[in-house]
Amino acid sequence: MGPLSQPLLLLILTALLSTIAAAAADNTNLVFKGCADQNFQDSGGTYKQALTNLLDTLITQSSAAKFFKTTSGSPPSSITGLFQCRGDLSNEDCSRCVKRTPDFAQKLCGGAIAARVQLGGCYLRYEIAGFRQVSGTELLYKVCGSTRASGAGFGDRLELGFEEIVKGVGSGNGGYYAAVYQSVYVLGQCEGDLGGGDCVNCVKNAIDRAKSECGSSIAAQIYLQRCYISYSYNPRGVPADNQQPISPSSGK
Numbered sequence: 001m002g003p004l005s006q007p008l009l010l011l012i013l014t015a016l017l018s019t020i021a022a023a024a025a026d027n028t029n030l031v032f033k034g035c036a037d038q039n040f041q042d043s044g045g046t047y048k049q050a051l052t053n054l055l056d057t058l059i060t061q062s063s064a065a066k067f068f069k070t071t072s073g074s075p076p077s078s079i080t081g082l083f084q085c086r087g088d089l090s091n092e093d094c095s096r097c098v099k100r101t102p103d104f105a106q107k108l109c110g111g112a113i114a115a116r117v118q119l120g121g122c123y124l125r126y127e128i129a130g131f132r133q134v135s136g137t138e139l140l141y142k143v144c145g146s147t148r149a150s151g152a153g154f155g156d157r158l159e160l161g162f163e164e165i166v167k168g169v170g171s172g173n174g175g176y177y178a179a180v181y182q183s184v185y186v187l188g189q190c191e192g193d194l195g196g197g198d199c200v201n202c203v204k205n206a207i208d209r210a211k212s213e214c215g216s217s218i219a220a221q222i223y224l225q226r227c228y229i230s231y232s233y234n235p236r237g238v239p240a241d242n243q244q245p246i247s248p249s250s251g252k
Helices: 006-028 046-061 091-109 152-169 196-214
Strands: 030-035 067-072 079-085 114-119 122-128 139-144 176-181 184-190 219-224 227-233
Touching (some): 030 091, 046 067, 114 139, 139 196, 152 196, 152 227, 196 219, 196 227
Antiparallel strands (some): 030 114, 079 122
16 A cells, blocks of 8 residues: 555544544533522622632642642631542643633632532532532432433443442542443542542442433433443444543433
């Protein structure tokens, strides 16, 4: 086979760059947001400065870590926040993702005293001191694929995939697990400071939610307060890169 012609080579390079750009965009696309109903009562700018300092710290840390949690300001005007990136992201992609979250939080939540912004590859959340805590297994958001599977084969494969998620997040790998099992791509991740047993329990709750909320959908994403899972089934085989569930039909 002879050398590629210049136009063909250019076409291949353009297609490759487009694929890379699309993958990067997926990581920084908005999945969902959650905003408190109450806004900061901050005539002196104390909360605003604390939040600015918090976000600056989180962005700085995102170039070296995939999870970081800290508090800014002094009680009662302190704000606690964290970010977490998907376990398979590089430090560069993690940082790129986290840097997008403050703008989303500002545009979508304004001066809310608590906010969570979930992007494809990372999330950010923050809250003022004393904000009402919710259960770590509370359902925040779900996406169920509109395509349904028929036959027992899919259900058996998915069940085995779920079992692998539970074993994977509990195996001491930082609460992150992703794998392909018989054409089913499965992923699970817990918040970085969630202990092993609590992580497993959270993921089990997410799996139960997936079964009850999405039934026979061939793809789903389930986000709880402190963990999430996703799966995607392709009978023709699952691509090597991380595929997010497609064709969403509903969300909380």
